[in-house]
Amino acid sequence: MKRILIIEDDPYIAELQKDYFALHEFDVTLSFDGKDGLQRALHEQYDLVIVDLQLPNVDGFEICRRIRDELEVPILIVSAKKEELDKIRGFGLGADDFVTKPFSPNELVARAKAHMARYDRFKLGTKSIPSDTLHIRELSINQSSHRVYVHDKEVFLTAKEFEVLVFMAKHPNRVFSKDQLFEKIWGFDSNGDIATVTVHISRIREKIEADPANPQFIETVWGAGYRFTI
Incomplete structure (x- = not known):
């Protein structure tokens, strides 16, 4: 119960x-x-x-x-x-x-x-999965090899796309603003601006979502930021 x-x-x-x-x-x-x-x-x-x-x-x-x-x-x-x-x-x-x-x-x-x-x-998806692998529904992220699979088919992410995906997948159901993601992944001392966060989220969705316009993993919380949904 x-x-x-x-x-x-x-x-x-x-x-x-x-x-x-x-x-x-x-x-x-x-x-x-x-x-x-x-x-x-x-x-x-x-x-x-x-x-x-x-x-x-x-x-x-x-x-x-x-x-x-x-x-x-x-x-x-x-x-x-x-x-x-x-x-x-x-x-x-x-x-x-x-x-x-x-x-x-x-x-x-x-x-x-x-x-x-x-x-x-x-919780069921993470059973019997190596500790360096994140497994969420049909998505698998191997942190040591930097490889990502959707329905057992590998998709290729850039280094920064991979960092964003891993960070959000390791903090599921939490909303992160663009500023927070930029600070966590790029650092405020880096060259660039928070617009790059939107670009990277869009590219990640194109690679891991069945329908990028209706994302099931990385959701937009309007007025707040993005949330990785398990």
Whole structure:
């Protein structure tokens, strides 16, 4: 049975979420305090964490950051905050989804199931794979040989394209702005500008995506940057 942790200080909303997930046979734990919820998330084993942003003691942003620093588990933010900057910040700290209150409980359950299934596929794909190889669905990236395969067919990336792909694949479900990617891969002291990030992402998509116009690996999060989806 899948285990879900819900960190929500409004008892009515927390119990509503718990009831709907219980109907779908999930084991649900409730926490009404940010500090308690964070400790539970880090020291107990859950398949999904749902977190509000406005919490006593530790807010949802900090919870997202701490969980993502230590764990690979899907995180869903459910919040009354509707500002675009809050969503961008949440994605940037590692949240997989952002649901605005009021919400449809059935939609929340559907989204949760989809994210858990995606993480399960990622974990299955990495079993029995050498530690220097990243395997995500039909994509395989061998870090030591700098070789990339899609459906067991090799595709050829430049050195920088390979660096971008590896970096994003090793940080799945996190949103990185163009500035962040430029700093991580090229360094701010290098010659060039962040426009090169867009060019490299476009070229990578042409080589690894079945439909570059509708990417399944490197998604564009409008107004925020790019996210590698597992």
